[in-house]
Amino acid sequence: MSKQWAGKDGAFKRQQSSFKEIVSPSHPVYKPEMGRYWLYVSLACPWAHRTLITRAIKGLTNVIGVTVVHWHLDEKGWRLLTSNESLGVKAYTLAGGISTSKEDRSYAVGAIPNNSARLFVDSTFDPNNGFDRLSQLYYKSDPEYNARFTVPVLWDKKTNTIVNNESASIIRMFNSGVFDEFAGSDATGYDLTPKSLxxxxxxxxxxxxxxxxxxxxxxxxxxxxxxxxxxxxxxxxxxxxxxxxxxxxxxxxxxxxxxxxxxxxxxxxxxxxxxxxxxxxxxxxxxxxxxxxxxxxxxxxxxxxxxxxxxxxxxxxxxxxxxxxxxxxxxxxxxxxxxxxxHTRINFLGITPLGPKPDIRPL
The missing domain is CATH 1.20.1050.10 (Glutathione S-transferase Yfyf (Class Pi); Chain A, domain 2)
Structure with missing residues (x-):
C-alpha cells in the first residue's frame, strides 16, 4: 500500500485529480438543478471535509445529497454499506451526512472492528447506484480508469458520471452561488471568497x-x-x-x-x-x-x-x-x-491511540 504514496526517493506523491468539470448555467451538460448532484465523502479525509463545511455554510444540505464512505480504507479502496431501505434526500441532509460524534468516544475505539457495519455511524449507503465500493463510481464514469479512488466525488445523477473530484474546485463551485436559488430559506448567500480578499x-x-x-x-x-x-x-x-x-x-x-x-x-x-x-x-x-x-x-x-x-x-x-x-x-x-x-505500513498493529483527551478543548 505504501508504494502508492511514496516514490523511490521516499517522498510522498499526491495524485492529481482526473475529473474537472464545473456545474454552471453556461455549461452544455452540467447545469445547476435541485437534487441532481451528490457528494461522496469520507469524514476522515481533510479534502472531503472542506466540501462538507462549504456545503453547510452555503445552506445546500437540502440541495446536494451526501453519501459517507466507511472509515476503514482497505486494499480495494473506500467501501460503502448496503441497505434495502428506501430513503429520500431528507435522510442525507445533515451537515455531515451521518450522525456525528457528540462526545469523546476515544474510550471505545479499541472495541470497534475494521468490518464494523453500523449504518449511519460507520458509513451510509449509495442510494443512486446501489454500489458498495467507491471504485464502481470511477469505473462507471471511465472504464479505463487506473489511479486511486479518491474522495470527494461530485456525482451527476442525471448523466451517471463523476463531474469533479478536486476538493478545491468543488468548494469554489459551491461558493459561486450556482445552487443558491434552490436552497430556499436555507440559503445564506455567504461568500467565502469575496472579491476584495x-x-x-x-x-x-x-x-x-x-x-x-x-x-x-x-x-x-x-x-x-x-x-x-x-x-x-x-x-x-x-x-x-x-x-x-x-x-x-x-x-x-x-x-x-x-x-x-x-x-x-x-x-x-x-x-x-x-x-x-x-x-x-x-x-x-x-x-x-x-x-x-x-x-x-x-x-x-x-x-x-x-x-x-x-x-x-x-x-x-x-x-x-x-x-x-x-x-x-x-x-x-x-x-x-x-x-x-x-495505513498499515505506518501502524501495522492497527492500534488506535486513545488520546488526546478531550478531542478538542472547550472554548
Missing part, C-alpha cells in the same frame, strides 16, 4: 496547502529519515508563520475593541481579513486533525496545537464551537479510526 486568500492557500495541508502527509508518508526530517521541520516552520499572523491579528483587534471584548474579537478573528473565508475552511481541516492524528501517526510531534500554538488553538476552537458548519461535519471517531487502521 480573493488575492490574499489565494496567496494564503498557496503556501498553506503545500507546507501544512499537504506537508503533514509529506512528513507522515516519508520513507526515509532524511525526507521526513526535512518535511516535518517545514510543517512547523509554517505553523509558526500562521501563529504569527493570528497573534498579530488578535493584538490589532484587541487594540481596536479592548482587552475585555473577547466575544467581539472572536467574531472577527480569522486568517484573512476579518470575516470567515475559504482560507479558514482549508486550514481548519488539517488543524482539527493535528493533535488527534498527525502528532503521533504522522510523527509531527515537535509540539501539539493545544500546547504550542495558543493563537492557532484559539482560532480552531472558535470555529469548532461557534460555527455549526464546522462542528457538525467533524467526526473524531472516523478521523482516528481511519488513519490508524488504514
Amino acid at each position: 480573493t488575492p490574499q486568500i489565494d496567496e494564503f492557500n498557496g503556501w498553506v496547502y503545500d507546507n501544512i495541508n499537504n506537508g503533514v502527509y509529506k512528513a507522515g508518508f516519508a520513507e526515509s529519515a532524511e525526507v521526513y526530517e526535512k518535511e516535518v521541520t517545514n510543517v512547523f516552520e509554517n505553523l509558526d508563520k500562521v501563529e504569527k499572523i493570528l497573534a498579530d491579528k488578535y493584538a490589532k483587534l484587541e487594540a481596536d475593541l479592548g482587552k475585555d471584548a473577547r466575544d467581539k474579537i472572536l467574531q472577527r478573528f480569522f486568517t484573512v481579513g476579518e470575516q470567515l473565508t475559504e482560507a479558514d475552511v482549508r486550514l481548519y481541516t488539517t488543524i482539527i486533525r493535528f493533535d488527534p492524528v498527525y502528532v503521533q501517526h504522522f510523527k509531527c510531534n515537535f509540539t501539539t496545537i493545544r500546547d504550542g500554538y495558543p493563537y492557532i488553538h484559539l482560532w480552531l476552537r472558535n470555529l469548532y464551537w461557534n460555527f455549526d458548519s464546522f462542528k457538525e461535519t467533524t467526526n473524531f471517531e472516523h478521523i482516528k479510526l481511519h488513519y490508524t487502521r488504514s
Whole structure:
C-alpha cells in the first residue's frame, strides 16, 4: 500500500485529480438543478471535509445529497454499506451526512472492528447506484480508469458520471452561488471568497496547502529519515508563520475593541481579513486533525496545537464551537479510526491511540 504514496526517493506523491468539470448555467451538460448532484465523502479525509463545511455554510444540505464512505480504507479502496431501505434526500441532509460524534468516544475505539457495519455511524449507503465500493463510481464514469479512488466525488445523477473530484474546485463551485436559488430559506448567500480578499486568500492557500495541508502527509508518508526530517521541520516552520499572523491579528483587534471584548474579537478573528473565508475552511481541516492524528501517526510531534500554538488553538476552537458548519461535519471517531487502521505500513498493529483527551478543548 505504501508504494502508492511514496516514490523511490521516499517522498510522498499526491495524485492529481482526473475529473474537472464545473456545474454552471453556461455549461452544455452540467447545469445547476435541485437534487441532481451528490457528494461522496469520507469524514476522515481533510479534502472531503472542506466540501462538507462549504456545503453547510452555503445552506445546500437540502440541495446536494451526501453519501459517507466507511472509515476503514482497505486494499480495494473506500467501501460503502448496503441497505434495502428506501430513503429520500431528507435522510442525507445533515451537515455531515451521518450522525456525528457528540462526545469523546476515544474510550471505545479499541472495541470497534475494521468490518464494523453500523449504518449511519460507520458509513451510509449509495442510494443512486446501489454500489458498495467507491471504485464502481470511477469505473462507471471511465472504464479505463487506473489511479486511486479518491474522495470527494461530485456525482451527476442525471448523466451517471463523476463531474469533479478536486476538493478545491468543488468548494469554489459551491461558493459561486450556482445552487443558491434552490436552497430556499436555507440559503445564506455567504461568500467565502469575496472579491476584495480573493488575492490574499489565494496567496494564503498557496503556501498553506503545500507546507501544512499537504506537508503533514509529506512528513507522515516519508520513507526515509532524511525526507521526513526535512518535511516535518517545514510543517512547523509554517505553523509558526500562521501563529504569527493570528497573534498579530488578535493584538490589532484587541487594540481596536479592548482587552475585555473577547466575544467581539472572536467574531472577527480569522486568517484573512476579518470575516470567515475559504482560507479558514482549508486550514481548519488539517488543524482539527493535528493533535488527534498527525502528532503521533504522522510523527509531527515537535509540539501539539493545544500546547504550542495558543493563537492557532484559539482560532480552531472558535470555529469548532461557534460555527455549526464546522462542528457538525467533524467526526473524531472516523478521523482516528481511519488513519490508524488504514495505513498499515505506518501502524501495522492497527492500534488506535486513545488520546488526546478531550478531542478538542472547550472554548
